[in-house]
Amino acid sequence: MVNTAVNLCGVELENPVIPASGAFGYGREFAEIYDINCLGAFAIKGTTAYPRFGNPTPRIADAPGGMLNSVGLQNPGVEDVVNVELPALAKVYSKKVLANVCGFSIGEYVSVAERLDAEDIVGWIELNVSCPNVHGGGMSFGACCEGAAAVTREVKRVTKKPVIVKLTPNVTDIVPIARACADAGADGLSLINTVLAMRIDPAARRPVLANVTGGLSGGAVFPIALRMVYQVYEAVDIPIVGMGGVSTARDVIEMMLAGATAVGVGAANLTNPFAAKEIIEALPAEMEKYGITNLVDIIGGAHNG
Amino acid sequence: MKKGKFTLVENTALVPGMHRLTFSGDGSGIVPGQFAEVAVPGYFLRRPFSVAGFDGGSLTLAVRVRGEGTAALAALAPGAELDIVTGLGNGFDLSAAGERPLLIGGGSGVGVLWPLCRALAADGASVTAALGFNSGTESFYVSDFAALGARTEVYTADGSRGRRGLVTAALGDFEYSSVYACGAAPMLQIIDREAGAKAQFSLEARMGCGFGACMGCTVETVNGPRRVCKDGPVFRGGELIW
Ligand SMILES: Cc1cc2nc3c(=O)[nH]c(=O)nc-3n(C[C@H](O)[C@H](O)[C@H](O)COP(=O)(O)OP(=O)(O)OC[C@H]3O[C@@H](n4cnc5c(N)ncnc54)[C@H](O)[C@@H]3O)c2cc1C
Ligand SMILES: Cc1cc2nc3c(=O)[nH]c(=O)nc-3n(C[C@H](O)[C@H](O)[C@H](O)COP(=O)(O)O)c2cc1C
Ligand code: FES
Numbered sequence: 001m002v003n004t005a006v007n008l009c010g011v012e013l014e015n016p017v018i019p020a021s022g023a024f025g026y027g028r029e030f031a032e033i034y035d036i037n038c039l040g041a042f043a044i045k046g047t048t049a050y051p052r053f054g055n056p057t058p059r060i061a062d063a064p065g066g067m068l069n070s071v072g073l074q075n076p077g078v079e080d081v082v083n084v085e086l087p088a089l090a091k092v093y094s095k096k097v098l099a100n101v102c103g104f105s106i107g108e109y110v111s112v113a114e115r116l117d118a119e120d121i122v123g124w125i126e127l128n129v130s131c132p133n134v135h136g137g138g139m140s141f142g143a144c145c146e147g148a149a150a151v152t153r154e155v156k157r158v159t160k161k162p163v164i165v166k167l168t169p170n171v172t173d174i175v176p177i178a179r180a181c182a183d184a185g186a187d188g189l190s191l192i193n194t195v196l197a198m199r200i201d202p203a204a205r206r207p208v209l210a211n212v213t214g215g216l217s218g219g220a221v222f223p224i225a226l227r228m229v230y231q232v233y234e235a236v237d238i239p240i241v242g243m244g245g246v247s248t249a250r251d252v253i254e255m256m257l258a259g260a261t262a263v264g265v266g267a268a269n270l271t272n273p274f275a276a277k278e279i280i281e282a283l284p285a286e287m288e289k290y291g292i293t294n295l296v297d298i299i300g301g302a303h304n305g
Numbered sequence: 306m307k308k309g310k311f312t313l314v315e316n317t318a319l320v321p322g323m324h325r326l327t328f329s330g331d332g333s334g335i336v337p338g339q340f341a342e343v344a345v346p347g348y349f350l351r352r353p354f355s356v357a358g359f360d361g362g363s364l365t366l367a368v369r370v371r372g373e374g375t376a377a378l379a380a381l382a383p384g385a386e387l388d389i390v391t392g393l394g395n396g397f398d399l400s401a402a403g404e405r406p407l408l409i410g411g412g413s414g415v416g417v418l419w420p421l422c423r424a425l426a427a428d429g430a431s432v433t434a435a436l437g438f439n440s441g442t443e444s445f446y447v448s449d450f451a452a453l454g455a456r457t458e459v460y461t462a463d464g465s466r467g468r469r470g471l472v473t474a475a476l477g478d479f480e481y482s483s484v485y486a487c488g489a490a491p492m493l494q495i496i497d498r499e500a501g502a503k504a505q506f507s508l509e510a511r512m513g514c515g516f517g518a519c520m521g522c523t524v525e526t527v528n529g530p531r532r533v534c535k536d537g538p539v540f541r542g543g544e545l546i547w
Binding site for chain 2: 022023024025028029030032033045051053054057058059060061062063064065066067069071074075218219267269270271272273274
């Protein structure tokens with residue numbers, strides 16, 4: 001018998017597999033086809049203070065080994081999430097969610113996080129600092145140490161649950177930003193968000209996405225994500241949720257060896273709605289293959305060289 | 306929604322660039338107007354296609370070659386095994402058909418109306434199928450509708466087969482109790498304007514997942530944002546903000 005349990009910021013997970021924000025909605029569509037209580041946990045779609053339609057369409061494009069999205073945080077707003085989505089979810093799901101929080105100002109992050117922190121089903125606040133800062137010239141909060149630290153610090157003041165800061169890979173060096181968040185009181189980090197990218201339609205001679213650029217995710221980004229998790233693990237002492245291109249149980253093991261305590265699965269759920277369940281089911285055999293008895297033992301295991 | 310393996314048994318070029326792909330596999334639990342998401346070997350995202358025929362043991366898609374993925378599908382030989390998700394989307398509401406449903410299809414939008422025509426005819430409705438193409442050489446599926454006993458009328462832009470002109474002329478040419486349509490957006494807009502609440506139409510959108518999880522395919526409606534893949538692809542007249 002192998003043991004897949006891990007502990008993410010004080011909350012015990014049956015296994016480390018966590019469907020990533022934006023690729024799992026509010027769980028509803030997946031609960032129709034399998035029992036989502038098999039998950040370690042999952043992250044809900046990024047939530048803002050007010051409803052958002054998001055960016056103009058088309059906002060999805062195919063790519064070699066992955067996909068681009070420029071959905072732009074379509075969500076029904078925090079009140080609807082609390083009053084409609086989370087109660088509906090609680091009927092079919094008895095574990096905890098990571099409440100993915102977005103804002104275009106520090107005030108918005110704080111108010112949304114505070115509202116979600118009060119919900120029983122929320123186990124962690126996941127701060128998506130990739131949003132553009134409307135008061136800071138439109139650069140994303142997560143693109144600089146000061147912005148990321150400020151959001152972390154202010155949200156920590158109003159929340160009781162662990163705060164996990166989700167980092168963007170679209171920076172020259174992710175390590176100082178990870179450190180700044182840890183110093184500002186983050187309980188954990190999740191990485192990576194999508195990689196800024198684009199496609200062009202050669203017949204139309206125009207970008208495919210109405211928004212021109214979008215975020216690349218899926219298998220194509222896995223080695224990049226793995227490298228960043230590896231680097232951040234060396235720099236901080238808080239747990240990491242590693243994600244980016246994970247689609248097999250073997251990928252989960254690689255992510256954990258790089259330093260992840262839990263592992264996010266995003267785009268893979270979109271091309272195979274059973275992906276997260278299949279990864280979880282394949283995990284014990286994959287552990288046995290590599291002689292792993294307790295999954296927690298391998299966290300950061302690739303750093304021992 | 307179901308995910309399964311399907312084996313290609315027939316690949317027929319109906320007209321150049323338009324292939325009918327018939328698969329064996331679990332075609333149960335499908336409603337007319339639903340679509341399938343096909344995993345095309347070598348491509349990350351699945352490709353969505355309306356179901357143009359189904360029964361317990363088979364699935365038929367009418368695929369127009371548009372880009373690389375559809376070209377790859379059109380080149381498949383019988384025996385190829387594909388992973389397909391079926392039973393996606395809401396499908397047409399047959400209860401609103403009335404006695405004289407009018408089906409209006411344009412180009413590759415014709416295929417999805419065939420299983421609908423079959424179901425309506427089985428219900429005893431007297432169905433008219435108006436099928437629009439650029440020219441007679443591009444027309445397909447016409448005899449399939451006729452074989453179901455539907456009054457079948459072809460419209461071509463160049464007049465080379467059937468009536469000359471846009472297929473939306475059928476709205477004036479025939480009496481109808483309801484309209485079911487699939488085709489290009491400008492065509493659907495005309496139908497929306499003229500047939501209003503009597504109309505239902507099947508929409509296309511760029512999709513990530515096809516089952517409601519990614520918010521990639523959203524359109525604005527009078528009831529707020531809706532997902533084409535989950536809340537559609539069939540929308541009612543008067544519902545969409547074009
Ligand atoms: C609900 C629905 C039903 C459809 N039914 C049919 C059908 O019955 N017969 C048929 O021939 N076509 C149908 N289409 C359109 C079909 O999905 C596209 O033509 C196909 O995805 C193009 O793929 P490609 O790789 O050849 O094109 P590429 O341009 O190389 O594809 C690149 C990406 O864009 C997407 N894409 C490109 N064009 C479209 C489009 N018009 N609609 C949606 N996504 C697109 C592709 O899926 C892919 O992700 C339908 C689309 C939807 C949404
Ligand atoms: C369609 C889509 C929507 C996403 N929306 C969000 C979001 O709302 N908030 C967020 O923090 N990350 C969002 N992400 C990023 C993912 O959570 C994840 O970090 C990224 O896609 C990398 O993982 P993957 O390669 O497994 O998809 C989204 C990704 C996709 C594909
Ligand atoms: S395609 Fe993913 S929600 Fe419609």
